[in-house]
Amino acid sequence: xxxxxxxxxxxxxxxxxxxxxxxxxxxxxxxxxxxxxxxxxxxxxxxxxxxxxxxxxxxxxxxxxxxxxxxxxxxxxxxxxxxxxxxxxxxxxxxxxxxxxxxxxxxxxxxxxxxxxxxxxxxxxxxxxxxxxxxxxxxxxxxxxxxxxxxxxxxxxxxxxxxxxxxxxxxxxxxxxxxxxxxxxxxxxxxxxxxxxxxxxxxxxxxxxxxxxxxxxxxxxxxxxxxxxxxxxxxxxxxxxxxxxxxxxxxxxxxxxxxxxxxxxxxxxxxxxxxxxxxxxxxxxxxxxxxxxxxxxxxxxxxxxxxxxxxxxxxxxxxxxxxxxxxxxxxxxxxxxxxxxxxxxxxxxxxxxxxxxxxxxxxxxxxxxxxxxxxxxxxxxxxxxxxxxxxxxxxxxxxxxxxxxxxxxxxx
Amino acid sequence: xxxxxxxxxxxxxxxxxxxxxxxxxxxxxxxxxxxxxxxxxxxxxxxxxxxxxxxxxxxxxxxxxxxxxxxxxxxxxxxxxxxxxxxxxxxxxxxxxxxxxxxxxxxxxxxxxxxxxxxxxxxxxxxxxxxxxxxxxxxxxxxxxxxxxxxxxxxxxxxxxxxxxxxxxxxxxxxxxxxxxxxxxxxxxxxxxxxxxxxxxxxxxxxxxxxxxxxxxxxxxxxxxxxxxxxxxxxxxxxxxxxxxxxxxxxxxxxxxxxxxxxxxxxxxxxxxxxxxxxxxx
Numbered sequence: 001x002x003x004x005x006x007x008x009x010x011x012x013x014x015x016x017x018x019x020x021x022x023x024x025x026x027x028x029x030x031x032x033x034x035x036x037x038x039x040x041x042x043x044x045x046x047x048x049x050x051x052x053x054x055x056x057x058x059x060x061x062x063x064x065x066x067x068x069x070x071x072x073x074x075x076x077x078x079x080x081x082x083x084x085x086x087x088x089x090x091x092x093x094x095x096x097x098x099x100x101x102x103x104x105x106x107x108x109x110x111x112x113x114x115x116x117x118x119x120x121x122x123x124x125x126x127x128x129x130x131x132x133x134x135x136x137x138x139x140x141x142x143x144x145x146x147x148x149x150x151x152x153x154x155x156x157x158x159x160x161x162x163x164x165x166x167x168x169x170x171x172x173x174x175x176x177x178x179x180x181x182x183x184x185x186x187x188x189x190x191x192x193x194x195x196x197x198x199x200x201x202x203x204x205x206x207x208x209x210x211x212x213x214x215x216x217x218x219x220x221x222x223x224x225x226x227x228x229x230x231x232x233x234x235x236x237x238x239x240x241x242x243x244x245x246x247x248x249x250x251x252x253x254x255x256x257x258x259x260x261x262x263x264x265x266x267x268x269x270x271x272x273x274x275x276x277x278x279x280x281x282x283x284x285x286x287x288x289x290x291x292x293x294x295x296x297x298x299x300x301x302x303x304x305x306x307x308x309x310x311x312x313x314x315x316x317x318x319x320x321x322x323x324x325x326x327x328x329x330x331x332x333x334x335x336x337x338x339x340x341x342x343x344x345x346x347x348x349x350x351x352x353x354x355x356x357x358x359x360x361x362x363x364x365x366x367x368x369x370x371x372x373x374x375x376x377x378x379x380x381x382x383x384x385x386x387x388x389x390x391x392x393x394x395x396x397x398x399x400x401x402x403x404x405x406x407x408x409x410x411x412x
Numbered sequence: 413x414x415x416x417x418x419x420x421x422x423x424x425x426x427x428x429x430x431x432x433x434x435x436x437x438x439x440x441x442x443x444x445x446x447x448x449x450x451x452x453x454x455x456x457x458x459x460x461x462x463x464x465x466x467x468x469x470x471x472x473x474x475x476x477x478x479x480x481x482x483x484x485x486x487x488x489x490x491x492x493x494x495x496x497x498x499x500x501x502x503x504x505x506x507x508x509x510x511x512x513x514x515x516x517x518x519x520x521x522x523x524x525x526x527x528x529x530x531x532x533x534x535x536x537x538x539x540x541x542x543x544x545x546x547x548x549x550x551x552x553x554x555x556x557x558x559x560x561x562x563x564x565x566x567x568x569x570x571x572x573x574x575x576x577x578x579x580x581x582x583x584x585x586x587x588x589x590x591x592x593x594x595x596x597x598x599x600x601x602x603x604x605x606x607x608x609x610x611x612x613x614x615x616x617x618x619x620x621x622x623x624x625x626x627x628x629x630x631x632x633x634x635x636x637x638x639x640x641x642x643x644x645x646x647x648x649x650x651x652x653x654x655x656x657x658x659x660x661x662x663x664x665x666x667x668x669x670x671x672x673x674x675x676x677x678x679x680x681x682x683x684x685x686x687x688x689x690x691x692x693x694x
Contacts, residue, residue: 056597059597061597086598098591110599
């Protein structure tokens, strides 16, 4: 798909504010933020903190009362909002599909408004349905009420992406579906984003969702003040203040483990032996190994049995009866948390790591796991400290500019 | 009246658990069947017309054996019956046309943000139009516009604006605001939102109002005779003043038949014009 390979556009918010007439404080107060092209940024915060308002100011569903918005360097603050919104995809909670239009008509809306030729629209609709994992032939002519909640949400995303906008705004899109479906939709979004590399701004109040989806997370407190804007790793290991750590919730270190895969960690080599090797060979390997245990692999190289030193003797040399069967393995793509879980439940505290086809690639045990995790957390902490330092500096220059007055700021 | 439900209401319970396209097929339960039912059933098409035909046939048979005296003959001959019937149809059709082009645009206007404040005022006027006894309204109009079809038409129109106006406003207001925001959010112009989303979703309620107005108009069109506007009312009043039952009965039966026929046609229109994909079947 050459056209969808186009990556996203950067977004800059500069001192963005929203004040409603008649309310004492601003709903959104002086938010500045730079979002890189192709990045997924999550706004997360408690209800009523202004995260949705901030999002809606980006496509000017809510007109900002102060500040500038730049998309791809272009100032869109005074642009015709209708023209702006056609370049910015928008997906909302409960999909926002129009009930009187079929799935295909819903998806075709934006391309039609953009004046695409009919044939191209038709192709595009099929392509989008395919992209979000719905069979075009089956779903094309359905009406939204004939779809499940999860399917509706997929169509909602397809509609938002139909005209291939560089920026996608998502306002709690998965808030109204059940946890299992939400999990799948999140996985789908990750896959999609991997293919498309759009700039996504995503609002949620679910911190776990934020960790799962975000390249960077902006934790917002009331009036949309940015409490911390950083990678999930940094926020988990080094929350900026009590508000953020309160929001991260308990078990931050455990949540952190979800972000790293086993393949990125240190995996031990372990003495192994294949089933079809002669018994003598196995004996000598057992004797010479540093551990008092070796891993027996089956014909396809998959972990089969753990063999201890005395096992073969006790089984009187019969390999079929000796040792304990491998009950649990961890694929390389599993998260470190999964690995930890497996190691903790294993009676001997070690688990075999397998590759794509289940073949043996190594072993992790409690000790190596602990070392890796500590290393991870330490590295995160250093990163976060560096980021915070940058942020503090930025703030200092900002307050400086404010004190200089608006004139001085313009010149700067 | 049925309020059109938003997208969120009444989802099928089943969920797709699959990840990729292939898995969806494998794991999702069979698609919700609900093929769109034909909207107009044969019962709907036949029962009422059959009843009407029976009614008219019975009236005709009764007239066959009835002995009509000179006065009755005089009131019914020379195509006066068909003329009165035609006038009634004309009055109903023209007044409904004016009701539509006044009430629907007004309703749309009154739900726009700039004019929303005027809604109570407009509704008061519309209410007054309907609360005034139709016959009194007609009398006033005759004083102002003189006798004839025009004053009758104006009277009937004023009388029937309210149901269409209030249903248009109710229909547009019942639309889910998040849906309208979604429409704006994907880049529809205000006019586009109105034309492609708001109005189609409000169609069921607006049509219900139109149906009410049509039936009202058939009824009030019989009063046109008092303003010299003609119509089936002529037969009824003649029947009463000359104390000739057959004339009175014919006038009433035709009025009833016309009202039922118009209502039936309007109900068909409601079914056919209702956007597909909205709410429960027929």
